[in-house]
Amino acid sequence: MIVAPSFLTADYANLEKEIASVSAASWLHFDVMDGIFVPNRTYDHGMLKMIKNFSNQFFDCHLMIANPGEVIDLYAQSGADLITFHLEAAKNQAHDIIQRIKRLGVKAGLSIKPDTDIETLKPYLDVIDLILIMSVEPGKGGQAFMDSAVGKIRTLFNWRKQGHHYWIEVDGGINLETAKKVRQAGCDIVVAGSFIFNRCDRDRAIQELAHAK
Numbered sequence: 001m002i003v004a005p006s007f008l009t010a011d012y013a014n015l016e017k018e019i020a021s022v023s024a025a026s027w028l029h030f031d032v033m034d035g036i037f038v039p040n041r042t043y044d045h046g047m048l049k050m051i052k053n054f055s056n057q058f059f060d061c062h063l064m065i066a067n068p069g070e071v072i073d074l075y076a077q078s079g080a081d082l083i084t085f086h087l088e089a090a091k092n093q094a095h096d097i098i099q100r101i102k103r104l105g106v107k108a109g110l111s112i113k114p115d116t117d118i119e120t121l122k123p124y125l126d127v128i129d130l131i132l133i134m135s136v137e138p139g140k141g142g143q144a145f146m147d148s149a150v151g152k153i154r155t156l157f158n159w160r161k162q163g164h165h166y167w168i169e170v171d172g173g174i175n176l177e178t179a180k181k182v183r184q185a186g187c188d189i190v191v192a193g194s195f196i197f198n199r200c201d202r203d204r205a206i207q208e209l210a211h212a213k
Contacts, residue, residue, distance in 0.1 A: 157186025
C-alpha cells in the first residue's frame, strides 16, 4: 500500500526536519480544515507552498472545507498533485469541481463522511481519480477507527472491477491492525498521523503500514 503521512501531530517549529523524517513515504497528506465544515481549523494553501520548497513528495491535499470550489486554483498553484474535496460540501457542483481540478492539471478526489451512504459516489466513478473513505469523523486526529469503513472499501473495490480506475484511500485511526483490515478489503492508500509521528523510527512505521497484510 501507499502510505501518506499526515503531519497534524508534527512539531511545527521544526517542520522541515519533521517532513524529512517521513521522506521514506512517496506521498504526503495535507489535512486542510476551515473550522466551518469541520470543527477544527488547520492551515491553508500557504502550507503547501512552503513545504514544496523542501519536499518532492506527491502532495495529497484533503479539503475539509465548506466551499471547495472557491479555492481549488490556490491549492493547484501551491503544489497539490491531488485535490480531494467532500461530496457533502459540493452543493450539487461535484461534477463541475472535478472537471475544474482536472483542467488545472491536478488529479481529483472525492471524500465522504462516515454517515454518508456509499451509493452517493456512484455518479462520479467514471470521472474521479481517488475516493477517500473517512474512518473517523473528520475534524481532529487521534480518533478510533470505525469498522464500517471496511465494508465501504470492499464495495468500492468490487465496483472498480466494472472498469473504473480510481484509487481507494482511507483516513482515520490507522495503525498496524487497521491497516491490515483495509488492505484485505482492497485499499490502495492509507493516511496515518499518530502511528507514524509518535514513533522514533518513522521509516520503520511507514514500512510496517506499507507491507501490512
